[in-house]
Amino acid sequence: MIGKPASRLFLGLAVLVAALQSAALAYIVVARDRLLKTGREVVLSVTPVDPRDLFRGDYVTLGYDITRISGDALAPRGDVPEGIERGGTFYAVLSLDAASNTWSVARVSADYPRGVGADEVVIKGRARAIYTTPATRQEAGTATLLGRYGIESYFVPEGTGRALEEKVRSHSIKAVVAVGADGTAALKGLIVDGERRDLPAIF
Amino acid sequence: MWGYQRRLARDLERWSKAGWVSAETADMIRADVARTPGLSLPGVLAMLASILLGFAVMSFVAAHWEEIPRLARLGLLFALLWTGYLAAAFFEARDMRIFRDAAIVAALAVFGATIMLISQMFHIDGNPPDGILMWWIGALGAGVILRSNPALAFAMVLVCVWSGVWMSERSGTHWPFLIGWVLVTAAFAWQRWWPGAHLSALALAGFVVSLGYTLTQGHAHVVPVVAGLSCALLAAAVEKRHDMVSDSARILIIYASAAAFAGLLALQFIEHTSARELAGLAAATLLLLLALIWHGLESRNRGALWLGYVAFSIEIFALYVKTVGTLLDTSLFFLIAGLILAGLAAFAWRLHKRQLHEVTA
Known part of the structure; x- marks a missing residue:
């Protein structure tokens, strides 16, 4: 039969498992908190997403101007740089447009870019889709890279998503995003009708 | 287990009447069988309770109730996690195995819910499979350290969910599934837990069948057919030669045949086939199923026999629908x-x- 020492050993192991799992969870919380507090702040304009996809369950999907990358950002050849694959990571260099005070994609690369200016920010993304519109006789096909930066979901209390959804569609929302040194982005708050609302800090 | 106990009780009575087994020996055998752990009503209820509690916690997280501050919600889940593992230790000390395992599974559900809560708190949209990856690693770790078979089974289910979510988001084959599968299967083997072998075989068969849909733009159904058939043949060949591998071989035959049959069904009814190709494939399929049924009868492999009957019916029905x-x-x-x-x-x-x-x- 199982005696005292065996069950005491099990207690120790159970505490070990609980401690390991708690530590792993706490690590994410602390890392996120640090990112929000120390990351460089960037303001992005939010674009309306296809209404059918906009509101799913209890979160609002936020689309960004930097989600759809094409044209100048893919210069010089207007192609998606080599090494960026569907489902893989890529880095986008954001630069500030002084006139509208929002950030837009200057260039993209598969690896962490070198020679980033002081007024630029590197954000890490995942390539959701890469496609090229077919070339016509008048113009060459244009490549488009659809990125995903991990800041596209805004969770809301049950049943309060509709009002926010309307605001997104009327284009009066901007997002405040904290970007870490490695390019990881975290949603820090929203600017609704010019009024900034930060998400409450956890600690 | 129950079937075996019933049958044994009947046989023991017959044998003792015939004078082959003494009454004492029969009693000793009965006592031994009764001692081996199996399913019991309290155990099943406890397991179901822990699953329900897990769902309660997850819906609580999903409701995103703002009355409680976020840190308090997080603290509550951490407290539940610790309660689960300490309850497991409490039941272990009282030698209540099944309650112990139920408590561990409940704690693992809370672990997953906490991952969800954290991503909700920080509006992390990241890659959903990453969260599930962390979850199955947690379940595997708990299963190995605490030697809990249900926790390992939970880990295997999560590995499958992990791959499923990954594949639903993009096309292509999720090869990392094999890493998770190997790790959990190794844990099953180390625990010598027999139902785990079934779960492993089922998961792998599912993966092999999915290869037919993910490789070469979804037209690789030959892969499960070839892999399943060669596996089943190999298992049938070694089954009689080595006693040691015989049990695993018997399981393997069933799941490998099922994978091959799924591939054959896709070849016949999902791919575009000419009437002649269909006739050839159908004849081959029916012959293979007959061979499986024959093998099931010959080697008294009830699972293979049932799979043969069921697959035979499905094949006939599908042919009927297609040629109607x-x-x-x-x-x-x-x-x-x-x-x-x-x-x-x-x-x-x-x-x-x-x-x-x-x-x-």
């Missing part, structure tokens, strides 16, 4: 198939009678 419209052809097909089967039945009956004759002679 030309009723005369359909009728002819079934007539021929019926005649062949009747002939085989007569042949098998002769064989059976001759064997019986040899044994009694």
